[in-house]
Amino acid sequence: MSTDPVSGPDGPTGPSDGPVAVVGAGLAGCLLATLLGRRGIEVTVYERRPDPRIAGAERGRSINLAVSARGLAALEQVGLRDHALKRALPMHGRMVHPLGAPENFQHYSADGARAINSISRAELNQALLDTAEATPGVRLRFAQKVTGVDAERGLLLLDGPDGPVTEPAAVVLACDGAYSALRRAVLPPGAFERGQDFLEHGYKELTVPARDGGFALDPDALHIWPRGSSMMIALPNLDRSFTCTLFWPKDDFAALDTAEAVTTHFRRHYPDVADLMPELTTDFARNPVGSLVTVRSWPWVRHGAGAVVGLVGDAAHAIVPFFGQGANCAFEDCIEIDRCLEESGGQWARALSLYQERRKANTDAIAEMALDNFVEMRDRVSSPVYRATHAVQHALERRLPGRYTSRYELVSFSTMPYAEIPARIRRQNRALAGAVLGAGLIAGLGAFAGRAALRARGRR
Incomplete structure (x- = not known):
């Protein structure tokens, strides 16, 4: 079976009429279904889980979201921006907890006014589910496990309670996560799935509950305990608790196999927070260890x-969560698909080809930046050199507004395409280096001229 589109005068053509299936009722699936429904497109959303609004979220696998400019711009398209901000807590910077040294606060923006927003993944998913369900033309179907798609016959393959079943689908949009059941459906015949890179680290969630009715830690910060090869972070919740996430080498989790070992380890390595976690040993034993994977799949589209x-x-x-951009990036995918549908006059084959061409370089770029930010968070943020560099960057941003902008600001507080950010940083650094060199040269020439003038006066 060919994976190439049928060519038409304006690019790829193919089936554009008929049932549209969105596989996965997570954040991206719900946003995309809502956008399509508002275009008058009939959409069925298939979700393998029971309705999470009834069954609840999966334990220990939420990783609180840090919604920033890109995510908010997308949520605004479906009327959820203000709702999200009302249910979120702004974090204006990092609170770094070095071992054996005082904590220190590092603003995210040069003016100290901008913030990323901590919000419960489960709560935002519920709001998006409600919005999708209320959109005419959108139908949600839960406990429906999609196992594949037959693109030649236009059939969605499901594992039903009575065995395998099929349903017609002319357009299938796989929003089913890093371990997508449909990813192989877009590969050429006989090709192997590639582009999945797992970190040696895993993650586990813990909780710092409210203390005496208030926050046990500063709620205006994303807290980081950098420990070289590992780290822990904590994000605030509206109930005044914090969701903590350990990012450790997987062997380290296995080594702590008793409650006493867990308690001893935390008192040694996280002494300022260990006593704030009364359910530490219970949470550590009950919550699973999740994997951290980067997916660089290609192609994304099968005609x-x-x-x-x-x-x-x-x-x-899929990207690792260390720049807080996973959901923000997925939301941008949905907005791009909507835009491409508009540009292509509703021709799905053409729209999806445009979508993958435009998004691939951007998603590769943020994947690399997220991996680099992991090293920054676990190793660099407690370094005096890093703190001095951070302060200089913010000083330059204040001194040269619009001409010098840090990578963090461009990623989190703008909607500049991710792929353009590395080149922008290189250009401004070259310009800055040139300005510094030029200033040094001018100063040197001035000093030389001054010395020459003194010598001339001496000869006279």
């Missing part, structure tokens, strides 16, 4: 005779 299939969000490009 079959009966259906066009596209990968969206983590199904196409």
